[in-house]
Amino acid sequence: MGATAAVLERHLVMYRRLWRGSVFSSFVLPVLFLAGIGLGVGGYVGEIGGVGYLAWITPGVLASTAFQTAIGESTYSVMGDFKWVRSYHAMYAAPVRVGEMVAGRLVYILLRVVVAAAVFLGVTALFGALRSPWAPLSLAVVALVGLAAAAPVTAFAATVEHDSYFALLFRFVMIPSALFSGVFFPVEQLPGPARVLACLSPLWHGVELSRAATLGVFPAWPVWAHVACLLVWAAAGTAWAVSAFGRRLRD
Amino acid sequence: MQSLIHARGLVKRFGDFTAVDGIDLDVAPGEAFGFLGPNGAGKSSTMRMIGCVSMPSSGELRIFGMDPVRDGVRIRGRLGVCPQLDNLDPDLTVRENLTTYARYFGLSRAEARLRADELLDFAQLRDRAASQVEPLSGGMKRRLTIARAMVGDPALVLLDEPTTGLDPQARHLLWERLFQLRRRGVTLVLTTHYMDEAEQLCDRLVVMDGGRIVAEGSPRSLIAAHCTPEVVELRFAEEGDHAGKLAGVGRAEALPDRVLLYVDDGDDAVAEVHRRGLAPSGVLVRRSTLEDVFLQLTGRTLVE
Ligand SMILES: Nc1ncnc2c1ncn2[C@@H]1O[C@H](COP(=O)(O)OP(=O)(O)OP(=O)(O)O)[C@@H](O)[C@H]1O
Ligand SMILES: [Mg+2]
Numbered sequence: 001m002g003a004t005a006a007v008l009e010r011h012l013v014m015y016r017r018l019w020r021g022s023v024f025s026s027f028v029l030p031v032l033f034l035a036g037i038g039l040g041v042g043g044y045v046g047e048i049g050g051v052g053y054l055a056w057i058t059p060g061v062l063a064s065t066a067f068q069t070a071i072g073e074s075t076y077s078v079m080g081d082f083k084w085v086r087s088y089h090a091m092y093a094a095p096v097r098v099g100e101m102v103a104g105r106l107v108y109i110l111l112r113v114v115v116a117a118a119v120f121l122g123v124t125a126l127f128g129a130l131r132s133p134w135a136p137l138s139l140a141v142v143a144l145v146g147l148a149a150a151a152p153v154t155a156f157a158a159t160v161e162h163d164s165y166f167a168l169l170f171r172f173v174m175i176p177s178a179l180f181s182g183v184f185f186p187v188e189q190l191p192g193p194a195r196v197l198a199c200l201s202p203l204w205h206g207v208e209l210s211r212a213a214t215l216g217v218f219p220a221w222p223v224w225a226h227v228a229c230l231l232v233w234a235a236a237g238t239a240w241a242v243s244a245f246g247r248r249l250r251d
Numbered sequence: 252m253q254s255l256i257h258a259r260g261l262v263k264r265f266g267d268f269t270a271v272d273g274i275d276l277d278v279a280p281g282e283a284f285g286f287l288g289p290n291g292a293g294k295s296s297t298m299r300m301i302g303c304v305s306m307p308s309s310g311e312l313r314i315f316g317m318d319p320v321r322d323g324v325r326i327r328g329r330l331g332v333c334p335q336l337d338n339l340d341p342d343l344t345v346r347e348n349l350t351t352y353a354r355y356f357g358l359s360r361a362e363a364r365l366r367a368d369e370l371l372d373f374a375q376l377r378d379r380a381a382s383q384v385e386p387l388s389g390g391m392k393r394r395l396t397i398a399r400a401m402v403g404d405p406a407l408v409l410l411d412e413p414t415t416g417l418d419p420q421a422r423h424l425l426w427e428r429l430f431q432l433r434r435r436g437v438t439l440v441l442t443t444h445y446m447d448e449a450e451q452l453c454d455r456l457v458v459m460d461g462g463r464i465v466a467e468g469s470p471r472s473l474i475a476a477h478c479t480p481e482v483v484e485l486r487f488a489e490e491g492d493h494a495g496k497l498a499g500v501g502r503a504e505a506l507p508d509r510v511l512l513y514v515d516d517g518d519d520a521v522a523e524v525h526r527r528g529l530a531p532s533g534v535l536v537r538r539s540t541l542e543d544v545f546l547q548l549t550g551r552t553l554v555e
Binding site: 002003005006007009010013014017018085086087089090091092093094095096097249250251 | 265302304305306324325327328330332334336338339340341342343347351352354355356357403
């Protein structure tokens with residue numbers, strides 16, 4: 001996997017050029033969001049599971065931000081690198097394997113997601129929303145959520161020819177996931193079929209694990225089961241991405 | 252000596268369509284080899300197979316004696332590729348394009364920086380090193396793409412239409428750079444639509460048409476084999492079957508705007524034309540070129 005680092009580096013050099021545009025959405029928006037919902041709405045909600053609303057949604061917003069960043073960063077830029085910039089074609093003409101292109105890209109997304117989450121976690125600690133010494137483990141959870149979301153979306157982006165598919169992805173997958181995966185209210189409130197859907201979403205598993213870490217409570221399922229679900233998403237998504245990149249590049 | 256590129260019965264199909272239809276090639280180390288042919292002849296398809304980014308549909312292909320399907324990555328590590336369409340990173344600077352690409356070839360960061368410096372000089376882009384690629388002129392981008400192809404210190408460089416769209420000055424600068432590479436012993440394989448380019452740069456070339464090789468040889472030998480030494484171009488003010496009246500003078504080819512007359516001695520032929528009572532409005536005697544060879548072989552002009 002020698003060229004993985006080189007691919008990662010290319011994405012980081014790109015990011016150094018473009019990072020300003022992402023500061024607001026990666027760092028500022030989640031905190032504003034947390035303050036608005038957590039403090040504002042929280043004033044009316046009272047306690048959930050024995051903690052204040054702010055502390056309860058913090059791990060959810062953390063996982064949800066990672067989920068949405070991972071998806072957002074794996075759509076237009078992946079398609080653009082195939083269709084317009086053709087930078088994957090450039091890599092493919094050099095001694096870079098398809099697996100290394102996918103790996104380098106996913107590691108880049110992981111870094112983005114984990115750095116943003118670490119900043120967010122620091123801010124929420126100031127709000128007093130972290131209630132457990134396990135809280136730093138939520139960064140590992142966030143990394144897993146990022147991978148579980150980014151890998152299949154990267155694969156999807158490598159197969160489509162038109163960006164209108166992304167609007168559908170955001171509208172019918174990302175936003176419903178973010179709303180109904182236990183970020184703002186427990187999934188037990190959902191009707192049966194919707195609860196099954198929530199269990200399929202990598203975000204719900206991430207939210208459960210992240211909440212377990214910051215509040216020191218047990219998640220809905222055994223920890224290994226949540227981790228396994230996230231790993232299945234990540235592994236299947238990565239395999240799909242490698243095959244989609246390969247099909248796109250070889251003709 | 253072992254061929255750097257060895258192909259036998261090489262075929263590339265896209266669905267039912269056959270883009271490359273069974274070609275044989277051998278390119279020796281140090282050679283400058285050219286593909287000439289009209290749009291859609293299969294030049295790029297062949298180049299992409301040689302570059303190991305497109306799999307042959309059938310036939311045999313060996314690059315550096317290796318199999319592109321099994322050893323694609325190892326082969327690509329020793330190639331430099333300038334594709335027909337630039338695929339530079341437009342948001343990165345000129346220098347960053349070189350350094351990031353160098354890293355794909357396994358150079359360390361320090362090596363990549365040194366290499367980028369050398370190549371900035373090579374491409375005469377040092378004063379633009381810190382500017383983004385997007386606003387560069389077409390010629391500068393092309394030069395950067397070629398410089399980028401050199402980062403891995405390749406033994407074989409593939410250039411797909413390196414000078415298409417460049418002004419004459421930029422073309423000559425590029426030719427000069429390519430001569431430099433040849434002097435260093437780098438093997439060049441290029442495609443072009445320009446006869447003068449092929450004659451200038453190539454030791455040997457093939458003419459492709461419809462996915463097949465229709466002629467092969469050095470520029471001089473192709474002209475000697477397929478053409479007469481001289482060509483007379485005749486233009487006529489009024490319409491008429493002028494070519495028909497030239498029987499016996501030489502082989503005549505009627506084009507929409509002129510008649511070409513293939514002869515051993517151009518001045519003699521012009522005298523004969525006038526003796527036959529023809530009054531062309533314009534007469535040009537010139538040496539025959541690859542363009543004429545192409546016309547002879549395919550019945551079509553190369554650049555429409
Ligand atoms: N990926 C592809 N899918 C389908 N057809 C293709 C593909 N690539 C090339 N072709 C077809 O193969 C034929 C040869 O194309 P190729 O690009 O090799 O020609 P070329 O000689 O390079 O032409 P040009 O001078 O225009 O660059 C063309 O008819 C082209 O439409
Ligand atoms: Mg071409």
